[in-house]
Amino acid sequence: MFRDISFPAVYIGLLAAFVGYSASFAIVLAGLTAMGATESQAATGLFFATIGMGVCSIWLPAITRIPAAVAWSTPGAAFLAATAVLPGGFAEAAGALIYSAGLIVLTGLIPAIGRSVAAIPKPIANALLAGVLFKLCLAPALALGEIPLLVLPVLGAWLLGLTWHRLAAMPFAVIAFLLVLVFIVELPSGLGPSAPTQWLPALAPVAPIFTLQSFFSIALPLYLVTMAGQNIPGFSVLELNGYSVNRPPMLRVTGIVSLAIAPFGAIPVNMSAITAAMMAGEDAGQNRATRYWAAMTSGIAYVLLGFAAGFVTTLASIAPIALITAVAGLALVPALVGAISAAFRDTAQLEAPALTFLIAASGMTLFDISGAFWGVIVGAVIWRAKSWAAAARAPGQ
Secondary structure (H helix, E strand, C coil): CCCCCCCCHHHHHHHHHHCCCCCCCCHHHHHHHHHCCCCHHHHHHHHHHHHHHHHHHHHHHHHHHCCCCCCHHHHCCCCHHHCCCCCCHHHHHHHHHHHHHHHHHEEEEEEHHHHHHHHHCHHHHHHHHHHHHHHHHCCCHHHHHHHHHHHHHHHHHHHHHHCCCHHHHHHHHHHHHHHHHCCCCCCCCCCCCCCCCHCCCCCCCCCCCHHHHHHHHHHHHHHHHHHHHHHHHHHHHHHHHCCCCHHHHHHHHHHHHHHHHHCCCCCEEECCHHHHHHCCCCCCCHHHHHCHEEEEHHHHHHHHHHCCCHHHHHHHHHCCHHHHHCCCCHHHHHHHHHHHHHCCCCCCCCCCHHEEEEHHHHCCCCCCCCCCHHHHHHHHHHHHHHHHHHHHHHHHH
16 A cells, blocks of 8 residues: 555645645634534534544545545535524534434435435535525625725735635635734734644533434534535546445445544534545546545645644634634635536526525524525425426427
């Protein structure tokens, strides 16, 4: 195995880890905070989510010998950030995270569940994803009106990175965010690398509360957006690059790890899509058989980054909330554009994804169940009704 190590694979693996972490850590923190986590609980959740995707990114490629990279559920974190706090607070949210991880494990054990999820019309699934991303994607515009002097440097750096390479946009924005904190926002005395106790958070599990409301309002939509927004595209990236993928065992591994970290408030981990494309392509080496080292390298980097969770969370807590959500929203713009484009690609079926998107984005609740769940139900009913009506008219045409 060690004979397969190559410089391109190691380089791309490190780059993928930097891009993946810098582009989405703010989304994870925003999601945990929105669910009622304290600063310490958010840092703990960030730590275990980072360690979880690091362990899986080492484990799966080592077993399969393919660049099966793993990431945390960025769409899932965005969904949490746009959802109202549950009555039981972060403890009830932890119960929902355990529910969701359990569903991923079941999907790996019972292929019929995976087929049922895949049977959801793709425009409906993409409309759901767009709906849960939409609210957070408004944050950069809202922050620009509220704190323009803090947001403009971040937007400028994001644009500069985007004109160079789309994957550079968020790392540039994060660097600008850090510079804004150093030069514009006053940092507390003693904060910095010389304070080692701030790097690793005080780790503590959350005593979960399990309710039906949290299952339908949080766990089930979180599971659906994780499958539709990360796992299914992640598998497709590997297959498009010529790799044979056995999906159930990979789902079992990511599900079991997600189940292990959920009691600590960590969001689920899943197959990577965007950074996996980097590691499965020719940039990771001409020899396809050795590119798995790119994913393993990213996993090692994630494990190391996990030990900076306390420091990262402390920095994020110093910044105005509007600035943090603005950075998170910028990271989600490409995903929102892609989801909306895919949702409305079929001109004969526009109403179903439109209603799914609007209901999921509205923030409404019905019978204490969030709009994300009802958006899928309403969209699926409209989709099937129109399909049946079109099929009934077809013989007479």
